[in-house]
């Protein structure tokens with residue numbers, strides 16, 4: 044039996060086992076997908092242990108998408124450019140290869156909007172924000188990008204990295220209680236974890252402060268399906284996107300890397316309905 048898993052902390056919110064196990068079943072692949080929850084103080088030693096065991100691949104999530112890189116043997120060019128890894132493929136010779144599939148997953152639900160996304164507000168500067176930043180730069184019409192994060196240092200680091208890759212109008216700001224003076228945006232994206240777990244009733248900032256009626260408000264969080272951030276935008280009639288399409292999109296790309304098989308389209312639609320609460324309840 045092949046063994047796959049997801050590395051992160053905390054992982055109580057994850058839907059990844061459900062998605063991958065359904066795809067393995069569909070293709071008749073004898074494989075298991077488990078949750079590998081690693082607290083920060085055990086991360087290094089646990090990765091060393093995992094490297095000795097018999098695994099074929101991992102997904103990597105909060106908060107380890109950049110921390111995992113020194114433990115890999117090779118990096119795919121996209122993951123190298125982004126500087127964050129959410130998928131590891133392990134070869135028969137035991138080589139750990141890093142990939143980033145968040146990039147494509149993030150773009151999935153925006154496909155019809157690329158040309159209208161000129162001003163973007165990126166909230167957060169962690170592992171997911173790196174993929175989102177590069178996806179915006181490479182695939183959309185973004186000309187002005189504001190990055191706002193709890194730690195200003197990290198926002199500046201992300202800004203400098205993106206600016207070194209492609210020059211445009213950047214601003215880096217600290218997320219605090221004061222209301223920054225900013226323009227209205229075409230796209231506002233929450234890539235922080237504020238809105239899930241213990242912060243379920245919070246939002247990183249009020250999207251309505253920087254939105255007009257054409258603004259798209261996107262939250263990478265998928266559990267809960269509708270965060271405070273998205274609910275606030277929806278109640279004002281704005282278009283909102285939650286993290287479900289990205290979750291399934293990035294999983295489909297990981298699945299292809301591990302197995303060589305395309306993720307079945309019918310299953311993608313079925314999972315989207317199921318995880319969006321149209322069938323069953325996964326909250």
Ligand code: NAP
Pocket residue numbers: 104105106107108145148166167168169170171172192193194197218234235236237239242247263264265286287289290291293
């Ligand atoms: P990460 O690398 O740990 O980054 C976490 C980000 O959240 C950082 O910007 C951090 O700010 C910020 N943050 C954490 N707690 C905060 C708080 N109390 N107040 C303000 N800011 C806070 O994690 P990640 O891998 O980027 O993931 C971030 C989120 O995206 C998670 O909710 C994850 O589930 C979601 N995600 C979803 C998908 C999907 O497929 N839908 C894919 C990837 C990620 P500092 O820099 O100041 O610490």
